[in-house]
Amino acid sequence: MKKGTVFVLSGPAGSGKSTVREALMKRGLNFHYSISDTTRKPRGGEVDGVDYGFVTRQRFEEGIARGDYYEHAIYTGEYYGTPVSQLTPYIESGVNVILEIEVNGAMQVKKKDKNAVLVMLLPPSYSSLEARLRGRGTETEEKILKRLQRAKEEVLLFNKYDYFLLNEDNGVDACVRQLEIIAEAQSFRTKNYPDFTTKFFNT
Amino acid sequence: MKKGTVFVLSGPAGSGKSTVREALMKRGLNFHYSISDTTRKPRGGEVDGVDYGFVTRQRFEEGIARGDYYEHAIYTGEYYGTPVSQLTPYIESGVNVILEIEVNGAMQVKKKDKNAVLVMLLPPSYSSLEARLRGRGTETEEKILKRLQRAKEEVLLFNKYDYFLLNEDNGVDACVRQLEIIAEAQSFRTKNYPDFTTKFFNT
Numbered sequence: 163m164k165k166g167t168v169f170v171l172s173g174p175a176g177s178g179k180s181t182v183r184e185a186l187m188k189r190g191l192n193f194h195y196s197i198s199d200t201t202r203k204p205r206g207g208e209v210d211g212v213d214y215g216f217v218t219r220q221r222f223e224e225g226i227a228r229g230d231y232y233e234h235a236i237y238t239g240e241y242y243g244t245p246v247s248q249l250t251p252y253i254e255s256g257v258n259v260i261l262e263i264e265v266n267g268a269m270q271v272k273k274k275d276k277n278a279v280l281v282m283l284l285p286p287s288y289s290s291l292e293a294r295l296r297g298r299g300t301e302t303e304e305k306i307l308k309r310l311q312r313a314k315e316e317v318l319l320f321n322k323y324d325y326f327l328l329n330e331d332n333g334v335d336a337c338v339r340q341l342e343i344i345a346e347a348q349s350f351r352t353k354n355y356p357d358f359t360t361k362f363f364n365t
Numbered sequence: 366m367k368k369g370t371v372f373v374l375s376g377p378a379g380s381g382k383s384t385v386r387e388a389l390m391k392r393g394l395n396f397h398y399s400i401s402d403t404t405r406k407p408r409g410g411e412v413d414g415v416d417y418g419f420v421t422r423q424r425f426e427e428g429i430a431r432g433d434y435y436e437h438a439i440y441t442g443e444y445y446g447t448p449v450s451q452l453t454p455y456i457e458s459g460v461n462v463i464l465e466i467e468v469n470g471a472m473q474v475k476k477k478d479k480n481a482v483l484v485m486l487l488p489p490s491y492s493s494l495e496a497r498l499r500g501r502g503t504e505t506e507e508k509i510l511k512r513l514q515r516a517k518e519e520v521l522l523f524n525k526y527d528y529f530l531l532n533e534d535n536g537v538d539a540c541v542r543q544l545e546i547i548a549e550a551q552s553f554r555t556k557n558y559p560d561f562t563t564k565f566f567n568t
Contacts, residue, residue: 287564347547
């Protein structure tokens with residue numbers, strides 16, 4: 163049986179990756195959305211076990227020591243990680259798993275699983291990203307500059323990703339469709355069928 | 366501007382690759398079909414400049430010496446090759462080029478162009494390939510065995526190809542659709558946009 167594929171969706175703050183991922187999940191395809199653990203506090207409306215698994219720093223570090231995390235990274239001083247339990251059982255039973263994680267975690271995934279598919283979601287340009295972040299009007303100048311600096315570092319990893327999607331204004335539907343195309347193309351990739359020739363000659 | 370992508374379609378005799386390629390070309394997409402040169406004689410109905418460029422051995426070898434061939438290989442004692450003129454001008458102007466060539470030529474293409482996409486078209490199984498070849502009823506047992514031996518060698522290069530398509534009975538339409546999906550997915554591959562980050566930060 164074909165295993166599931168790990169899809170990593172990354173993108174700077176303001177790229178709209180949660181919106182795209184939520185829209186993808188609504189399509190009811192063969193995707194499991196991996197819920198990350200984090201040590202940061204829940205923000206307004208976030209629900210434990212839905213948006214994140216909210217855990218203490220101590221519990222997270224014990225989890226790392228036990229090998230409970232497929233990947234983990236520190237982002238603005240807090241731990242974020244993918245529990246093995248959110249990934250392995252699904253992949254093994256043929257379900258694709260989508261991880262919405264930042265670039266350092268993505269690099270760890272690619273190292274562990276050469277068949278993982280890394281997708282970077284981006285606004286049309288850096289200036290449009292800046293406009294979006296400033297347009298929110300909810301953050302201090304210092305925070306905005308930090309996010310922009312971080313975004314720059316992330317985009318510079320562009321060529322470590324397999325695919326990229328441009329999230330134009332109101333481009334969520336287009337991005338979801340493009341993700342589906344990328345996912346469908348994976349089902350014809352030879353490297354996802356290591357036993358193919360054996361089967362081919364024996365049936 | 367994005368360059369075109371080179372798509373190589375290979376597959377053993379009896380896999381139906383000409384039928385699939387012809388059906389793809391009829392869809393009127395952004396594909397140029399590269400007409401190969403060969404030193405073999407035209408078969409019934411084949412037209413020079415449409416099916417192949419039929420050239421003499423001397424002319425072919427002069428072409429090799431001049432660097433006129435993007436790739437070439439010898440198959441059952443005859444030369445087959447892709448003229449540079451069938452490929453480079455199209456790629457440079459953003460048109461995808463589809464080459465219907467055998468495995469040795471395909472390996473040369475992959476070496477020259479890491480962005481080339483290699484697709485292997487296959488019947489559902491080796492036994493079904495054998496049935497198809499025998500079902501034609503037009504060839505000697507010796508020829509059939511030679512083709513089967515050759516098919517075996519080709520299929521063993523499965524994992525050198527990027528994608529594969531199974532041509533089930535009457536599966537031509539499915540294969541064309543799958544080729545289109547593979548082609549569309551290429552338009553989101555980061556490696557096809559080497560100047561992306563420069564542009565991203567300057568617009």
